[in-house]
Amino acid sequence: MRKLFLTAVLAWGIAQVGWSQVTFPRNGVYDERSGLYAFTNATIIVDSKTTLDGATLLIRNGRIEAVGKTVSIPAGTVVTDLKGKRIYPSLVDIDSDYGMPALQRNAPGGGRGAPQYDSNKKGAFNWNQAIQPETEASAVFKANVPQALELRKLGFGAVVTHPHDGIARGSSALVTLADDRENLVMIRERVSGHYSFSKGTSTQTYPNSPMGAVALLRQTYYDADWYKKAGKTAEANISLAAFNQLQSLPSVFEVPDKLGVLRADKIGEEFGVQYIIKSAGDEYQRLDEVKATGASLIVPVNFPQAFDVEDAWDADNVTLAEMKHWEMAPANPAMLAKSGIPFALTTANLRNKTDFWANLRKAIDYGLTEQQALAALTTTPAQLLKIDNEVGSLKTDLLANFIITSDNLFSPDNVILENWIRGKQYVYSDKNTPDLRGTYALTIGDRSNLKLTITGKPGKPEYQVLVDTVKVTPKISVANDLLSIQLQLDKKQPGVATPGTTRLTGYREGTSLKGEGELPDGKTVKWTAVLSQPFSMTATAKGDSAKKTAPEYGKLLFPFVGMGNLEKPKAQTLLIRNATVWTNEKDGILPTTDVLVQNGKIAQIGKNLTAPAGAQTIDGTGKHLTNGIIDEHSHIALYSINEGGQSSSAEVRMSDVVNSEDINIYRQLAGGVTTSQLLHGSANSIGGQSAIVKLKWGESPQEMMLKGADGFIKFALGENVKQSNWGDAVRIRFPQTRMGVEQVYFDHFTRAREYDNAWKAYNALSTKEKARAVPPRRDVELDALAEILNKKRFITCHSYVQSEINMLMKVADSLGFKVNTFTHILEGYKVADKMAKHGVGGSTFADWWAYKMEVKDAIPYNAALMARAGVTVSINSDDAEMARRLNQEAAKAVEYGGISEEDAWKMVTLNPAKLLHLDNKLGSIRAGKDADLVLWNNNPLAIYARPEKTIIDGTVYFDAQDEDRKHDELQKERARLIQKMLTAKAGGAQTQRPTFRRQRMFHCEDVEGAMAEGEERQAEK
Template sequence: MTKPLLMGLLALGLIQSATAQTTFPRNGVYDERPGLYAFTNATIVVDPQTTLSNATLLIRNGRIEAVGANVSLPAGTVVADLKGKRIYPALIDIDSDYGMPEVKTERRSFNSLPQLESNKKGAYYWNQAIQPENDASLLFKADAKKADELRKMGFGSVLAHAHDGIARGTGALVTLADERENALVLKPNATAHYSFSKGSSTQTSPNSMMGSVAVLRQALYDADWYKRAGNKEQANLSLDALNRIQSLPAIFEANDKLGVLRADKIGDEFGMQYIIRTSGDEYQRIDEIKATGASLIVPLNFPQPYDVEDPWDADNVSLAEMKHWEMAPMNAGRLATANIPFALTTAGLRNKSEFWANLRKAIENGLPEQRALEALTTLPARLIRAENQVGTLKKGNVANFIITSGNLFSADNVIYENWIQGKQYIVNPKDGTDLRGRWRLVIGNQPPVQLTITGKSAEKPEYQIQVDTTKITPKVSVSGDLITMQIQLDKKKPGTTRLTGYRTSPSNLAGDGETPDGKAISWSAARAVDTPTSSTATSATATAGRSTTSTAGTTLLYPFAGMGNLSKPQPQTMLIRNATVWTNEKEGIVQATDVLVQNGKITQVGKGLTAPANATVIDGTGKHLTNGIIDEHSHIALLSVNEGSQSSTAEVRMADVVNSEDVDIYRQLAGGVTTSQLLHGSANAIGGQSALIKLKWGESPEGLLVKGADGFIKFALGENVKQSNRSDGSGIRFPQSRMGVEQVYMDHFMRAKEYAKSWDTYNRLSTKEKASALAPRRDIELDALSEILAKKRFITCHSYVQSEINMLLKVADSLGFKVNTFTHILEGYKLADKMAQHGVGGSSFADWWAYKMEVKDAIPYNAALMHRQGVTVSINSDDAEMARRLNQEAAKTVEYGGMTEEDAWKMVTLNPAKLLHLDNRMGSIRAGKDADLVLWNTNPLAIYARPEKTIIDGAIYFDLQTEDARRDAMQAERARIIQKMLTAKSSGSSTTRPTPRRSRMWHCEDVEGVMAEGEEDGK
């Protein structure tokens, strides 16, 4: 479209809203024009697979009427000649808060008064974070400034929703035109939205990631109950809305790569395939993410380089952070290579102006242009079932398109116009005044140099000249077609070269000038542009397949952390020869013995064994071979430890928050630990369900879990439960006394008995009877407690004081359940006979005491005294550092209590295996058991003992021989990336100042998101 034609259209008033039909009255004369526009001689990208040359696009009343090479134009059509230009579908962002009210969040301090119940008035769900009744089309209010910003980037429509809460309600597909809201909403109630964040809710529950998972799961089960029977008993607007939105495409906002897996697990439980909004680190777990089958919404929020000029500052940046800075631009390309469907979003960007630069960086790092276009047009439209409205330039779709100078993804490309619902929005004038792009500049008889003109807009360009490796910033002034430049071409020779000239065409500049010594010269500049395709093609652009993959820094680690593996360790056939073997069986400690490992199992134990073909032979001469240490009470590898919002949170699962990237896994492998029970904390009387993991450094959270293990759950007694540490009056949650703790158990188990009875009655019905009966409401908290009554889930109870331990034993006897293990139990020696009679085990510290009032009676002989009464006793850590030396903790029982070395060793191996019901698989060295082994340099109870190899299921996860090489490689990788960051800073890149971080080591009493006064957030 030429400038005169454009001005003519504006003068005639033809550029108007194309919605001819309206329910709004008008104050004045009705002017209903057909809105007929034709754009001819253009290269038209109909969709990412179809590009037409010298084609015509015809629109009528905001819709596409025709597209092709031979389009008949009706009378009255306004024609614009776009020879040499391209037309693309306008872009779509399906994760936007455009037009939504601001979400204000409030962080509680340790001394805040808890809000135990919802303060939302009305017939809504019990938890404020569940708000599926939110309707984006009702909340939507157009924002002219934000719309203009997005239009200039090439976007024509967005999926807007309120980013607030766990169940967030529905999203609405809206356009970015400047019309009334009712004309902008293309598709109300287009999608359903979920997240793990409670958002603006000030309610105490949930206070953890695992709590968020449980709240959402329960809400979904409640919605099912409400649909079947609950709506006859009560009105609940939230559950009613939750049922209504179940048929919509569902988008789940995940926090990171592990959040993607967590969200998909919830979807699997409820038969939903979520579209998952990611964080940009999916490449780190791409195999597991591909296995979910989920489509993704991927941000382009690449981190800035860190300012690492100060070595002390550099020490505050982890290797994972450094590598993510380097590899984040590769994320989209790797997803494309793995054939994982994804849309791209502007969400998460520090500044929306970074979008195109980051997208082009992604293309340079392996993202094919065709996939990029799909991710911004057809795929987002398909994911939200709006492909018959937006995303392509096919007949009948909304007339949302952009007019460009050339290839959309070229750095030289200029977006001239963005047409939305048939209405024109000028982004950059097409008359050639936009000089942004690359130019070949020739000054006098000097060799050509590159002039690069960039900038957020044509009105504020930025200039840079590249002479060899030197970058020069000229002083430039533009007035209409006239252009002047002042340049110091040689920094070694003072003086300015002055140039004056004019535009001879949109792609050429020319003029005269004068060198610093007064010599007259001529100069010229030609725009470097992409050549448009000359024939109909089946690709999005002439260079659709073009991508340049960077080869530097592409090495993944499993996990993506310091000391991560280059590949996941695999089981080996191995023969460990001539070692002193601590069997933990009737054979005891045997000398000069061989152990054969095949397919992850111990297959033979004996002397003079023959190594199979291709077996790895390990010389154990002078060394001691044991099974792996088992930690009955641990809090490592978790994203949170306490859901302390209620007295009972039996519904939460530690498996939902396993953090496979925690370096404590590797550190404990170096201490010979192979298996841990990850327990809920002690913030409430009934805590959450345990996760039993093997420390397979490099595996995903699911890959760490011990398959087929019994279920366990954490109970707690004492000071933490009754909130003794909240003496300021903010502790108002029941119970507030040790007597109240007993009542909590009685109340909850009585309810669980009734709940189990109701399900038993229902399950006894015949198929015909069930058809007319109503199933009880599913309660995932009572499910867990019912499993205890049915001996399908087992209690590990945090305990100290004799009187409370007696209390729980009496409650258990009266209600017909058993306590499996008392953990901590530093007063176990006072009632060890009763423990043995009840059949309960004890997991104790070796010599901790006097760290709070209720442990003042602790003695170091506790473990030995319980053992002598026939109690199965283990020594636990409850501490990430102590777990690295549990062998020494076990040795203390020899000193304090006279335990034999074999019995002492069993306290960190076979006995915890018994307490966890895993002794049929682990805890001793016997044919048929899991090959979880540790090769020590000396007697494992010695203070100088150190693991040389730690083996799990036949795979070596820690090897002292390679430890130094791994550390050297890690330091070399850090050094390489630091140099790259220094180069980036010297080249003008914005940087981020490193901030000290410490990994949070969880303990029993820690609560996620709530900090004591003066405490730093270690997350």
Template sequence: MRRHFLTALLAAGLAYSAVAQTTFPRNGVYDERPGLYAFTNATIVVDPQTTLQNATLLIRDGRVEAVGSNVSLPAGTVVADLKGKRIYPALIEIDSDYGMPELPPATGPAGRGGVPQLESNKKGAYYWNQAVQPENNASLLFKATPAKADELRKLGFGAVLTHPHDGIVRGTGALVTLADERENTLVLKSNATAHYSFSKGTSRQNYPNSMMGVVALLRQAMYDADWYKRGGSKEQSNLSLDALNRNQSLPAIFDAGDKLGILRADKVGDEFGVQYIIKGSGDEYQRLDEIKATGASLIVPVNFPQPYDVEDTWDADNVAFSELKHWEMAPMNAGRLAGANIPFALTTAGLRNKTEFWANLRKAIENGLSEQKALEALTTAPARLMKAEDQVGSLQKSKVANFIITSGNLFSADNVIYENWISGKQYIINQKDAADLRGNWQLTVGERSNIKLTITGKSADKPEYQIQVDTTKITPKVAISGDIISIQTQLDRRPGSGTTRLTGYRTSPTTLKGDGETPDGKRITWSATKGTDTPQSASAVTAARSTSATSSTAVIYPFVGMGNLQKPKSETVMIRNATVWTNEKDGVLTNADVFVTDGKISKVGKNLPVPADIKVFDGTGKHLTNGIIDEHSHIALLTINEGGQSSSAEVRMADVINPDDVNIYRQLAGGVTTSQLLHGSANSIGGQSAIVKLKWGESPESMLIKGADGFIKFALGENVKQSNNPSSGVRFPQSRMGVEQVYMDHFTRAKEYAKGWAAYNKLGAKEKAATIPPHRDIELDALAEILSAKRFITCHSYVQSEINMLLKVADSLGFKVNTFTHILEGYKLADKMAKHGVGGSSFADWWAYKMEVHDAIPYNAALMHRQGVTVSINSDDAEMARRLNQEAAKTVEYGGVSEEDAWKMVTLNPAKLLHLDNRMGSIKVGKDADLVLWNAHPLSIYARPEFTMIEGAIYFSLKDEDAKRDAMQAERARLIQKTLAAKATGTPTQRPTFRRSRMWHCEDIEGVMAEGEEESQAQK
């Protein structure tokens, strides 16, 4: 008969009493149990490295008293014999909002049809921005939710780290158990962790409205907290900064969003000496080397994407190659992290339904994650990360008695979790004494013996039944109560035949027998004998399916179409007998050679000796140039405008580089090797530029040109005063006059700011110790760098009057404008530009696309050039950048510029404007080997690069293009067939969604995600 363990516990509890330890008075009789239980003869997994056979676990008052093979049991111990069963530490969920208040519904970011909210609406002495709320304390907000607790308990979880998932700085998390008790008994550790993210959450303030603004706000908040700690608290009271400083001693967890977010978060952490624990999205395998280099421990979800429904070929076209690859490779993520020795914990966060957890985890194990590492990632790893290993994560003495009792291997597909004990309290998940009838049975009913009964199912208490009579398969109705079984089935499928009813009992583990009645009322006997062959288990089926599946598990760099299996490396090469456009005094050399070593141009000349065993390119009939340099680009960025304020000098384009943007590859195919990635023109003072080389497949940091001068984007005109967005007419300035005042105000403040720091830095050590330091302002830092000629301005401009205005402001305040970009009325004041020393980066022939460019003419570049202005031709457009050679050629047609001078407008001249002409822009010994071999005259509309080289590494090769595309198409076809096969087996699918890659322009604004909003698809 089945034993009811709870009944035994109750009987034992009445025989033993203890004095209740409580601070809560009770309305009624105190009835406290001793909490002294022993579990014997079990296989006990103490921790991922330690498993004991036939061992005993003794718990007292919710804590582990002892564990081992020779444990003495005190008098009054309630004993449970778990022979044949296992005990594991209960799992820990490290990223949860369990028990937190529900967030208000998303109403859309300010500025999209509504009046912008420029200032905080939060009353009190808090931070100026509502997305920064370190004062949030999960232990004060926590309220147990029984339904959610039960959901997690059934999966084997005993404790969770919970925190409010709201904002960039989110406050502190609390470690709580999942018991059904008062909240004060559930909190194991308040203020356990500090939490950060790249989502502004429920804040509706206009700022920040971009990812780079989020990074800047977080950095500024950290500097503000440091100033507050160093004496700023004497000048003002700020509860947020006070909390932010207190939280610095806690383990810091950063919800980074994805693989690039991990690198971004770690960069912020490095700036402030913080090693974040970083939560990713499951795509970490795509950037393993860079992520390992961060030294961060990760929190990794198991929310694998569903296969795509691609039966319709038009639907299939809507699925990106990278999406198909990620669907296949996402289950490999955890295993590859483990293989790279990157520490991580696992989380259920992001699952469509929590019930998917075990299936997905087992899929990860099938794809390379060891069971030991999986257990570690759900027990000891999260405990270690939140510094709670003295309480949870294993079954060692004195730790909280959080454990689960299972039928067998926790990770087996047919394993059953029977009980989940939390703080010494029992929660029954499945009846562990249920008879396990699963198997193949030979059934005899009356005189009929040709009947097969098959019982399957994930667990003993949730069986599935099928009867087979000859070739007919029937699903019977079965009820089991203890050892009693009743079966109702229609054994005869002929029309009008009735139901046969059978009732009996189990006489042994392999036999059943009983009585029954046929449809015509005849009494019969029946019996069943269990065979030795058992149904194939779910785990075996899964394993077989996994083994038979074929997959290409190679990661490509970047993880998109046309990515490389290996990152390109610098080579020693010789280009022979080419027409070489030097951009130097030698001009264009015919039948010349260029030798490249160590990423540099080492020799230029004719009939150069060719060393043995090097790669040689035949340039006969071809033209060799240095790579094109785009002075004004917006490719390879997640977003380009932080328009929440009049000045966003604090934001950095380097924080939002997207190395997976296919436009990098497309522009390499057009001969572009270097781009200045500019902020947009949404505000008077934009953000800090990123100057990159288009190293396809490298990380954002590796693309940046080391040692390059700092630049910043300014803007004039319609975009700045929001002419095209009248509904948001709140932000200053709203007129061209106001734009001038923005510059005067900000640079005046920057001058005073710089003076304050200069005075402070002159103080001696004792004087500094007695003085409150100036407040660090990263916006004014950038403007002060302009005043000291350490950062340089590229200004979006069109109208002559405004260009004159900025030149006068610059002269009056003592700084220089480096470049006017667009500058379509530059021909009207080219002499003044030359006198000021400012360059012009122009379109070749754009005009009349808005009011302020009606006076643009295609002769603009030539006229500025003749006045001595350094002129470049830029793109400001992902498509145009692929044919900048042709844009340069237009200056020959419009204005009669020489071919060599025209070519310099997309090579040497932009290098000069970017202060990089000492290392690029021409073919000269010692300069970077950024070279393009063209199959025709580079200014011809028929010219195509045969290869594009950056620092001696070939990033685009026309020769390899077709083979590369064919390989991608073949891989795509294989993946589509695999998704079709998955759907055919009944796997749930998702409908493809068309996503267009965003090609940014100056005026584009993409709001940063708020809670509840759909993610931006900028990376797709």
């Protein structure tokens, strides 16, 4: 028994030590209490699925000891009766920067200013400033009283906070919003690892593009794996060690838009990481693709303001996409919930935190249920980051974080009375203040023609007295059951500065108010206010289950821009009859011929073909049918095209930055283009890896990618790579001469061969030998160059001057690889014989010249002269506008050089297919090839030619007959939304001024990224 008693005493002592702050000496009397509180007769919302009526919540020492209807209340407990009140778990925000130091943004390196190639961060850290996994929020956290107060008033009790800076951002910390020392508010020091595509405050030149950010993060994953296995013996790297430690935590990835969700998930798939993705609030536009990632989301409620479109010219600067997003963004949470995508809500990105509840209630109006909203603010965020044993619900042993409300939390009339954080009380409205709302018959002395109306919220009542037909606003203060009233009953009298003030004092008795007062003339009177009509709440405010008709809004578009489709086009069985068919095969041009398309392929070519059941028949009489145009050199549909931070950017991939929302996809379909090679620019000697896409308007970037295509990469020669026109401040990066360009190739391919040999030697080891050996460090840049040496990736090289063209062919011959294509190649006619001998193709312009010194020797006969020398020649665009008329560019080869019409047509169809190694499936009309077809109203080389239908894989993606309807619908939708915005402004809604942003049309030399992160991207109006 004595032993049991001592054990109990010891346990009690440990509990007291845990509660008292023995590590912090106190100047004064120690008053240690158990913090024992009970809240009885309340409606307790334990979590989004569990509600207890007439229940008790018992807390001790800052944690929940019991919750339920039969809780025993120990002696000495402070008991509060909360009959008529509700208790909810305090809200949890898992994407916060609360308590983090302000980010110091300095002028970035790179661009047209002086570049910064090395990190400015001193110490054994990563080579790149944007990679800072060693950052620990717990080490830099400092409680911020004003920020905490702002969040507490909204109902939040705890946040997961981290510095929002860099691509690898380090670890977050779970902290409460109590006004206490940092060691008391911090609950968990390391909660989650954080990542993004933004380099943040880094002033280092690399990366200067979204694709560079992807490559840098991928390389960091591989470097960290190497460091864990073997690298620690080669170097000390605090960043890589910290990066490895992050992998045991939930990983959160912040993205700038809906396509960023898909981009981040692609990285996660490569490294076996399922990211929790902090989205941008526009993911409803790609719900199917977002759901397929399997990712849970952290979703902001920063809905855009309406645009001020009163001025018609201003309205013209607002795109349809922007208008529709304004209307549909509040429906995003409801649409995610309906799709079954798990998500938490966050206050992040709000212009003002005070907009939170208004925006959340708007989301509920748009279909989000209150249960879903509560889960997204409590249990879901806690579960996502595995902190649900601390916060997120009102269960035993969790932190005593809860809010006391006057009503349903989501009611507009609700008042958050108190917010308790770790057992500490924060009062925002007196919960004992009586709810006096209603309509009263007011009598003051002998005046009985008065009516007192009390509306508003319980904690913020609004008063009005009706004197006959005159409305008077009194001043009323309430303290428990006592009232003090001041009002002016009479009109202003002549010669009197102000009407007299009647002063009343009284109290509440049942449902009536009564007391005594003094009139302006000093006469004492009695007064009463008898309740005649109780206050009636709105349907939405009155109950949790109250329903309200959701606002109507327009339909989704695929893609979410003007000229988008209401549904994604579907493949069909098509029979095109009686057309003039340009086969690009030995059959040549076939008059009055039928072509049957089935299952996305060309099934038959002939005359009088029989249409299968269900086939759509298209009359091609008097029209010309060709395969789709293939643009070998394009820069459309990309968020950026140059990673210019280093001389070689072989590690970057254009597939990482495909923008499926680019209106130029649609415009080029209207010009007959069906396939494009999206190339890196020419900012460096070795550029990035190409993306070959089919222009499937409305599909995701992944669905646009041409499956099974060989890999290509962009190289460059000449002025751009040696930065001739970048200014003196930039002349730091090697190479600065054309001779240096040659050396770049020798250096990089020598390293790539050594790297490749090291991997081949390692892969040749037996299983036992591999277990003892150290694998080489994976290098994504050298991977791409090794693929060239192994004939798995092929070079398209930006070129102008014959001397450099000869140089690269000699470098290739000496190092054992081939150049696949010289693009631009405006002096190709001078070295066409050498090109033919090397086996390299030429992708050129028809008649561009004189736009810089390198092209002063360009001639319009270039394509014809190269073709006659045996070079495979294609004509490309390198320009979003020119790609819409590549058929006419091909026709110039007939004018300049006498090329036959068929051979000229092949320069934009079959020949680029050959250069891209796709002529087995594209480039001609032959049974078994992809059904990428264009039906023209005229000879395709004529200036009058216009595509009537553009078909990809048997799916009609452009139909001229549909153009007028789409334009009409676009204008009607714009007009509807403009009227809705005008109505919103007239109703008092805040608006934003339209800003004109011209869409960027990229060319080879453009170095800047496409957009600042988070900026609305320009789309077709």
